[in-house]
Amino acid sequence: MNDEQTLEPAEKRRRLKEIQLPDDRKIIKHPDFEVAWPERVTWVGFAVVFIICVLIILATGWIGKLFV
């Protein structure tokens, strides 16, 4: 699986810098931080899953109350 190119060290460093996270996508625009703004699929998915989990808890409580 290791079919990456063999590059001169200087060229490899240059290309690695080229594909790094651009500053406009960083939450903290500092070279030491690597946290990107979440993509749409990430935050929408997180919210949907969170809502489903809350609904599961509410539904469990509601079913329990049916027996009271």
Next chain:
Amino acid sequence: MVLFGFHIADIMVVCAYLVGITILGMYMAKRVKTVGDFFLGGRKFGKVLTTARDFGLGTSTQDPVVVVGKSYQLGLSGVWYCLINIFTTPFYWLTKAWFRRLRIYTTGDLCEKRFGRAFAYSYCFYSAIMLSVSMGLILKSCAMVIVGISGGVLKEELVVFVMAFLFILYGTFGGQHAAVITDFFQAIFIIILSILLIPFSIVKVGGISAIKENVPDHFFYLASTAVGNEVTVPFIIAAILTVLITAIGHPTQGTVISKTEWETRIGMVTGNIFKRLCTIAWAFSGLFFLAVSPGIENSDTVFGIAITVVLPAGLVGLMAASLMAAAMSTCDGVMVIAGSYIAENFYKRIKPGKSNRHYLLVSRSVSVAAACLGIFFALAFPSLVAAVKTTWILPTFVGISILVALAWRPANRWGAWATMAVTATVWTICKFYWKFSFARTAAIYIPIGFITMIVVSYFTPREPEEQLDEFYALLHTPVGQEDRLKYAGVEILHY
């Protein structure tokens, strides 16, 4: 006709399950050509099989035993003994995609890429031993329930050996392929296990109205009785934080088998949601059985007794097969992952350049050895295993280091070692010396862990910049855009 404490119809159901699942697993052996096929199934799995795998890997026999027993004893609030993890389910949407992007075999690869080989070796050996022992314990706890159903006629060791022999057989030949495809069918059995007691309990007691009469009203509230006092807001926050760092540092989390990030996320989250729904069914099973047969003192025995009291012949066998499915579906996946920690993360590093066939043979041998070792320890030295169990939280401390390292470049191996040592010490003192509650312990050791990682890393030498550039290039390059990584000469362990 009764044989080994079971009706002949039950024996036939159990035998059909065991033979069928083994043949299916063995059939998958033809798909294993490389080490990547063995450990990751070639990362060819879609949403359905990933869901089944994550559901099977995350659900074992202890879960229904605990929830049915606690709900019987405490009411619906007993569901929280397992349902508390629901709050962490959304976070899997984030964390699993990170691991998939790193394109690694195990979390050991992540540790090596970020904290160096010595730290990775330590993590790998510890994880392999822990996973081995957990296999033995899962089988043992499943065997205890089945022995209970047989009325003590079957021997615990015999049940363990039969289950272990079969999952080792198909797991050794079929690897992750066999584990995943058998998990799909075992998942169906787990769902049957979860709902089967409910209708039969209702019929046995004489309908819903009889349940209402025989079970006190306060037993049907989600937040009441003794466990309601334990599940407070600080407890929930502590549980979310603990499981979040566990989700990052746990030995099974780094091994991702899906084709893309989307399939990884859907599979993990859906598998988890299925488990939560089954958890709710277990809780109502316990509550309804309380109406059938009140007065059982030991909550651990409620599930086994309920099966024998409520279910007719044939369905008892189906339930026994489902219990075995729950245990075996966890163990087959764990066996393959435990093997990968030694074969892929250690052996391949000290013996590079061997043939694919050689590494495949070593992978299979190590996986078998890991399973055998765990079963041997769980059966032969239960007290030793009980002692080792107290250290199971240790790999999760690595989660703190990994979380910081994913976001902050100066995080380094010195910080990771220091965090491991400091959090382990603080956790031990809080838990065993001061005897603090779970929430209070987490409120102390988790912030101290993060502070240690940041402070030690800040004042010690950084990891080589090129190594960091490669790591973050992997993390920020979505699956499917590997051409960018190849262009920059980044090593990809497995697509």
